[in-house]
Amino acid sequence: MPSALILIADGTEEMEFTITYDTLVRGGVKATSAYVPDVNTATPQRVSPPTAKCSRGVHIMPDTYFDLSSCGPDLYDLLVIPGGAKGAETMSKHPSVQELIRRYIERNKLVGMICAGSLAAKTAKLPRQPLTSHPSVKVELEQEFEYLEEPVVVSNNLVTSRGPGTAFPFALTLVELLCGSERREEIRGPMVFPPHTPF
Amino acid sequence: MPSALILIADGTEEMEFTITYDTLVRGGVKATSAYVPDVNTATPQRVSPPTAKCSRGVHIMPDTYFDLSSCGPDLYDLLVIPGGAKGAETMSKHPSVQELIRRYIERNKLVGMICAGSLAAKTAKLPRQPLTSHPSVKVELEQEFEYLEEPVVVSNNLVTSRGPGTAFPFALTLVELLCGSERREEIRGPMVFPPHTPF
Numbered sequence: 001m002p003s004a005l006i007l008i009a010d011g012t013e014e015m016e017f018t019i020t021y022d023t024l025v026r027g028g029v030k031a032t033s034a035y036v037p038d039v040n041t042a043t044p045q046r047v048s049p050p051t052a053k054c055s056r057g058v059h060i061m062p063d064t065y066f067d068l069s070s071c072g073p074d075l076y077d078l079l080v081i082p083g084g085a086k087g088a089e090t091m092s093k094h095p096s097v098q099e100l101i102r103r104y105i106e107r108n109k110l111v112g113m114i115c116a117g118s119l120a121a122k123t124a125k126l127p128r129q130p131l132t133s134h135p136s137v138k139v140e141l142e143q144e145f146e147y148l149e150e151p152v153v154v155s156n157n158l159v160t161s162r163g164p165g166t167a168f169p170f171a172l173t174l175v176e177l178l179c180g181s182e183r184r185e186e187i188r189g190p191m192v193f194p195p196h197t198p199f
Numbered sequence: 200m201p202s203a204l205i206l207i208a209d210g211t212e213e214m215e216f217t218i219t220y221d222t223l224v225r226g227g228v229k230a231t232s233a234y235v236p237d238v239n240t241a242t243p244q245r246v247s248p249p250t251a252k253c254s255r256g257v258h259i260m261p262d263t264y265f266d267l268s269s270c271g272p273d274l275y276d277l278l279v280i281p282g283g284a285k286g287a288e289t290m291s292k293h294p295s296v297q298e299l300i301r302r303y304i305e306r307n308k309l310v311g312m313i314c315a316g317s318l319a320a321k322t323a324k325l326p327r328q329p330l331t332s333h334p335s336v337k338v339e340l341e342q343e344f345e346y347l348e349e350p351v352v353v354s355n356n357l358v359t360s361r362g363p364g365t366a367f368p369f370a371l372t373l374v375e376l377l378c379g380s381e382r383r384e385e386i387r388g389p390m391v392f393p394p395h396t397p398f
Binding site for chain 1: 212213214217218220221222225250253255256258259262314333334350361364365367368387389391392393394395396397398
């Protein structure tokens with residue numbers, strides 16, 4: 001069974017997080033969420049259970065805490081960085097998250113970034129390659145990457161996407177890459193997309 | 200500022216819940232989630248904070264507990280019943296939820312139901328009218344209602360929809376009904392739907 005680690009922080013975009021987690025589970029992927037604390041907090045404390053206050057006020061309880069040693073590519077096949085301005089900033093500026101992204105790419109595992117989450121490709125110093133993001137952070141990425149405006153961009157093992165409105169095709173693409181195109185089609189039907197939905 | 204009460208229970212479909220909550224907040228609606236306990240549980244207990252284990256394993260902390268006296272149409276403009284088989288069963292079989300739905304309709308407030316959440320239209324004994332739901336529960340509804348297969352059906356103050364794949368047009372329709380069509384268009388752009396998305 002393929003497995004995925006989905007990061008979450010205060011300020012994470014709850015639709016992007018939830019659509020990705022839920023769709024991966026529907027696809028047969030074992031999903032685990034890990035809470036990333038803000039390293040700028042003066043006295044970061046581990047409250048129990050961990051909770052993330054997301055960008056529009058939904059409170060989500062992550063499955064575990066982020067920890068470099070227990071979140072590596074030896075344990076998961078996919079690492080996901082969701083958007084939401086504040087959450088993406090927390091993740092992209094976290095040195096251990098940057099290191100984790102490089103380890104996944106080096107080990108030939110998948111990394112997915114959506115919305116402002118794509119900023120982590122820059123802070124992790126990934127090489128120049130095709131990429132997309134939320135339009136609001138395009139200016140921060142278009143120098144270092146081959147910036148595209150497609151809903152989902154697959155560049156070797158890096159999968160990037162644009163916002164809540166592209167979260168379904170992003171998640172379905174991840175299911176396809178981990179489980180195959182037949183599985184993607186199997187789970188798409190019961191989700192009941194409107195006719196002529198382009199994904 | 201319009202306000203919305205969104206019910207949540209163990210087994211609620213987390214995408215339907217989160218897309219509705221988040222999109223309403225983006226539209227300028229004050230959203231509150233309320234946890235509905237399973238009345239069949241032998242010893243229902245109020246744990247603090249309340250937590251809902253959703254249909255694909257995401258744990259969400261609701262804003263408050265469901266209570267007939269504090270969830271009425273005097274306090275909110277919209278009541279939402281999300282899907283997810285187990286969560287929708289808990290809500291639709293709960294006598295106080297049934298009573299709440301009737302009170303919202305009687306007071307000319309909006310009621311939204313999506314996916315299996317539409318079963319609550321039947322258990323609340325709403326009159327025969329146009330309605331849709333997840334295809335899996337169509338057989339339970341098509342006798343009592345004028346069953347349609349549109350992504351979103353607006354029947355006076357009852358708004359129904361089909362599944363996670365129609366949650367965005369469902370939520371955007373609710374924003375339009377509460378805040379106007381201009382607001383709907385304002386928030387749609389930054390969500391970055393793929394070109395030719397039919398909503």
